[in-house]
Amino acid sequence: MIKNEKIKAFEVQLTGVNGEDLGIVPTSEALAMARKLKVDLVCTSLMSSPPPCRLIGAGAAKQEAQQARKQEKAPKLKEIRLTPHIEEHDYETKLQQAERILKAGDAVMLVVKIQGKEGAKAKELLEALLKDLKPSGKPKTGIQLSGKQAAVQLDPL
Structure with a gap:
């Protein structure tokens, strides 16, 4: 999971805090928006261009990553x-x-x-x-x- 300043793409496909589509936005503008709303900019996939990113609250991003890890674990x-x-x-x-x-x-x-x-x-x-x-x-x-x-x-x- 890549967050905030670690996102190196020039522009990103941005999704808002409540799931609304904000379109393709320059990364610097998306980071400014994240700071203003006091949330994190999280890149969900690096496989597409521009990469899809979401504005997520700090605790929610960590929780979402843990949930994804749990789902990956195949039952023995x-x-x-x-x-x-x-x-x-x-x-x-x-x-x-x-x-x-x-x-x-x-x-x-x-x-x-x-x-x-x-x-x-x-x-x-x-x-x-x-x-x-x-x-x-x-x-x-x-x-x-x-x-x-x-x-x-x-x-x-």
């Missing part, structure tokens, strides 16, 4: 492994882990390791987890049984 996929023969306390622990990950904004892959004929039990376990995690996340995929594991992916709400 974290895996939680379970077995079909899980104790109640262990189930609660895994449930809390999954809720914590979903609330942090990351996706969760719940994987149940299967041995022999435990497929039905693994599916029941994943269905129970999906039901308990409904307030925190929504399933991206259905329950997938394949070979030695059953899995389902949950995305945050």
Whole structure:
């Protein structure tokens, strides 16, 4: 984000404090206008000529930059492994882990390791987890049984 005197362009496409279009203005005039209104002149993109700039309050510019950085961060996929023969306390622990990950904004892959004929039990376990995690996340995929594991992916709400 380039602000105020660091903008080197001769002229800029200026947008006012309330979003009104002020047209193409010489940079020196835009800076004078920013000083008069006690706001910052912020360049939003350097890819066009003249570059688009906005008049933004000092705190708002910083907040907007932080918001843009947050949106750039892609959600990570974290895996939680379970077995079909899980104790109640262990189930609660895994449930809390999954809720914590979903609330942090990351996706969760719940994987149940299967041995022999435990497929039905693994599916029941994943269905129970999906039901308990409904307030925190929504399933991206259905329950997938394949070979030695059953899995389902949950995305945050």
